[in-house]
Amino acid sequence: MAANKPNCLVCGEPLVYWDQAREVECHYCGKKEFSNATCKDGHYICDACHRAEGVEYIIGLCSSSASDNPVDIMNEAMADKSIYPNGPEHHTLIGASLITAYANAGGTAVDGGPFDKTAALAELKRRSLQVPGGACGFWGTCGASTSAGQAMSILNGSTPLAREPWAQCQRLTSMILGRLADVGGPRCCKRTGYIAVLTAVPYINELLGSSMKLPDKVVCTFFARNNECLRSDCPFFPNAREEVAQAFQPRACG
Numbered sequence: 001m002a003a004n005k006p007n008c009l010v011c012g013e014p015l016v017y018w019d020q021a022r023e024v025e026c027h028y029c030g031k032k033e034f035s036n037a038t039c040k041d042g043h044y045i046c047d048a049c050h051r052a053e054g055v056e057y058i059i060g061l062c063s064s065s066a067s068d069n070p071v072d073i074m075n076e077a078m079a080d081k082s083i084y085p086n087g088p089e090h091h092t093l094i095g096a097s098l099i100t101a102y103a104n105a106g107g108t109a110v111d112g113g114p115f116d117k118t119a120a121l122a123e124l125k126r127r128s129l130q131v132p133g134g135a136c137g138f139w140g141t142c143g144a145s146t147s148a149g150q151a152m153s154i155l156n157g158s159t160p161l162a163r164e165p166w167a168q169c170q171r172l173t174s175m176i177l178g179r180l181a182d183v184g185g186p187r188c189c190k191r192t193g194y195i196a197v198l199t200a201v202p203y204i205n206e207l208l209g210s211s212m213k214l215p216d217k218v219v220c221t222f223f224a225r226n227n228e229c230l231r232s233d234c235p236f237f238p239n240a241r242e243e244v245a246q247a248f249q250p251r252a253c254g
Contacts, residue, residue, distance in 0.1 A: 007039060008041070009084065010027050010045070011041055011043060013043075014040055015037050015038070015040075017037045018036050021035055022036075024044040029048070033046060047088045047132055051091075054080075054084070054093075055125065057080055057083070058083075058093050059096065061076065061080075062117075063118065066104055067100070067101060068105035069215065070100070070101040070197045070200075070212060071218055074094070074097045075221075077097070078093070078222060086187060086188065086189045087133055088133040090193055091128045091131045092124065093193065094144050094197060095147035095154075096121055098152075098155075099155070101212045102208075105210050105213070107208060110157035127150045128146075142187075145192075146173065147196065148172060148199075152169045152200070153165070153169045156169070171203075176195065176196045176200065179199055179248070180196075182247075183230070183233075187228070188228065190223075191220070191236060198250055202214075219236060220234070220238070235249060
């Protein structure tokens with residue numbers, strides 16, 4: 001695959017989305033399935049092929065990282081060629097960055113004992129792989145918020161039968177989705193990822209007593225790879241409109 005192509009990973013052409021799914025065939029593995037998108041020349045890459053290399057890189061990076069700042073972890077990962085401008089690998093990255101920072105910041109397990117980062121990352125990987133690409137447009141819930149919710153559910157031990165842990169997870173994802181809606185579309189996995197983490201960190205720190213860190217300011221360095229970048233209307237664009245940036249930078253989220 002061509003690294004960091006902003007659209008089709010085969011030819012770089014823009015993607016075409018349909019209201020109704022159609023049967024398509026993956027250009028790389030040949031798997032036939034239904035999808036709502038190909039590029040304008042008909043190329044289709046299944047989610048498994050799209051994110052395989054990126055997800056393995058993310059888990060490896062997080063396993064060895066000593067950082068307690070999930071934004072720093074995200075930025076290091078997103079600079080790698082295996083992480084494309086947009087794609088379902090980000091559905092793993094957001095939660096994995098939060099789990100890693102939580103563990104490195106001295107976070108504890110639900111019972112107050114040592115936190116098992118390796119086991120938590122493995123569980124996050126398993127859950128995140130169930131969230132398809134395009135969920136933000138077709139499910140009405142962004143994969144960034146879902147990934148943060150998955151991380152929270154692992155950290156607080158939530159299950160469908162839990163009471164307060166269940167509520168905490170729903171509250172977090174709803175907070176993130178509200179913030180994403182305030183900026184609006186089109187999708188950008190960097191923008192939604194930053195917002196998810198900036199919203200999640202102070203929330204998790206307060207509820208679970210962790211001490212994850214955030215930078216004073218988040219500035220995106222990946223915008224040139226995204227043809228749909230909002231530019232000055234994105235709070236993380238280098239020359240973002242002041243009122244937009246002030247509403248979404250770390251101090252506003254803390």
